[in-house]
Amino acid sequence: MTGGQQPIPPAISVRQRRVTVPLAGIMPTRKAAWACHPLILILAACLLAGCAAMPDERRATFGIDFRLPTAAAEKPSAIVFFVDGVNREVFDRLLAAGKLPNLQKYFVDRGLYAERCIANVPGVTLPNQTSFVTGLFIGRHGITGINWFDRNRLMTRNYEEVNQKNTLDGDYLAPTIFERLPDATTMSLFFQAHRGAAKFVENWTSAGPPFFFGWYGFVDRISLWRFDLVAEVARAQGEFPAFVICYLLSPDMEAYRRGVSSDAYAQALEHSDAQIGRILRDLEAAGRLERTIIALASDHGMTDVKRHWEIEKFLRGELRLAVSGEGWADDIPFEDRLHYYQKFTCVVTGSGDRYAAVSLRKPPASVEVKNAGAALAPNWLARPSAEDLRAYPARDGRRVDLLARLRDAEAVDLLAYKTGPDTVRLVTKKGVAEATRTGAGGRRFRLATVEGDDPLGYAATVPAEMLDGSAHDDREWLAATAGSPYPDLIPQIVVYFDAERAGDILVFAAPGWDFRNHNKAGHGGVRPEEMFTVLLLAGPGVPHERRTQALRAVDALPTILELLGRPVPTDIDGRSLLGK
Secondary structure, X not given: OXXXXXXXXXXXXXXXXXXXXXXXXXXXOEOOHHHHOHHXXXXXXXXXXXXXXXXXXXXXXXXXXXXXXXXXXXXXXXXXXXXXXXXXXXXXXXXXXXXXXHHHHHHHOOOEEEEEEEOOOOOOHHHHHHXXXXXXXXXXXXXXXOEXXXXXXXXXXXXXXXXXXXXXXXXXOOOOOOOXXXXXXXXXXXXXXXXXXXXXEOOHHHHHHHHHOOOHHHHHHHHHHOHHHHHHHHHHHOOOOOEEEEEEOHHHHHHHHHOOOOHHHHHXXXXXXXXXXXXXXXXXXXXXXXXXXXEEEOOOOOEEOOEEOOHHHHHHHHOOOOEOOOOOOOOOOHHHHHHHHOOOOEEEEOOOEOEEEEEEOOOOOOOOOOOOOHHHOOOOOOOOOHHHHHOEEOOOOOEEOHHHHHHHOXXXXXXXXXXXXXXXXXXXXXXXXXXXXXXXXHOEEEEEEEEEOOOOOOOOOOOHHHOOOOOEEHHHHHHHHOOOOOOOHHHHHHHHOOOOOOOOEEEEEOOOEEOOOXXXXXXXXOOHHHHEEEEEEEOOOOOOEEEOOOEEHHHHHHHHHHHOOOOOOOOOOOOOOOOO
């Protein structure tokens, strides 16, 4: 799932009432007020009772009839099951133990299993959903988080809030797979990045009450039951929709609540296997399975969290920065947003708990500043320089080395900040490295050590010739760093800072830590546990193999398009896995 926050009561603002509810691809930070209505609670109890009275959830099918009423010319079709927060190590262990029999039977035994599929930086849900349907790195489609700050428009977007949830598809311009199939019927079930889909099913009313009570498996069963609408559309049109994607959230939510190492998390993955199996058996009974491309994908991995460090409190309290409180969106008049954000020099956004984007106003040029505060800083249009970050004005008049103070915090693993149009500095406790994009086409990158000895721990696994400042293709970096502490970081971090909404400092949490205060697991960091996830494909045209070489989650889009017999775009970051 997305943000890593557990529900709390709805926030009430003098400006407007903001309520957050369970949405496609988004986890609420607050319990919606309507969910506390007695009638809704009674209805939810009845729904749960009805579910509990059902036979074993591993029963054969949902009973959905996918048969078409008359014979029709068959066209290729694809179904994606998008499961939130799949830890690859736990997944592989369960698969080997026979605990995921449906995924084994319908995917692994029939198609392609990618052992090392890498998510996008940062590894949180909606940016990675958008990457999945566009085939682009996050810095290229611009959805940099579940929430982000736009310094040009002076607004903070938060897709977890009801009044902003459906703004996602208007916040990126890259074409989606739905838009690349304009002549076909496409459907999105509970999957929030869906611009261009012929049909979007949100499950607001039906999924809200069970989500409120933490019945996450029930929410997923509701989402999968919506395949009855897929069957209905197929019967009405006389052909199966060309592309259907369905979002499941239970593993992510159980990880937050109990931890990745918990039995509850493993059981959530087993539940996903059982429920997906019900749909696949329905397809099989209708004779559609052998004619349908099926995929299992995820947005990011997850890792256990034992210790918490609230970065916003650190910046506001210990470093004495003027950090904003709540974010103001573009439904607030610009004049009001201007007045509000002029009071601050720092905005912190982030989700998944293990990364934070810190946006800063450029400070005054003079070093001799007393009572340095927001009123003395220029407007938000100017970004701070690297020198500014090393001597940033606090509210008490001091100049603070933000990079050093953040680097030295025990909870911090790595910092990234931009020093030029194509250059990003990477700071760890072992030193400083510099990643640079070079050459025509923007696909070649070089890495050099600026301070310290092997700051990224690459020397043990990455060829020496790639660590001397020479340029290499982004796919070479993918392959070379897949076994390192920071897989695929070099090209992805440089591209992240291409986004206008990128923070000035990107902060990633150390293993075992997060930047909030309560969850038992998190994601968004750049360690293998979070960056590696799963990708399985099966169906007509899919090679039957266990692929060991590293690939990217963005490779799914061009692969599915090729399997559907559609043109594969050349201006995306993903590459087809079919090897043609």
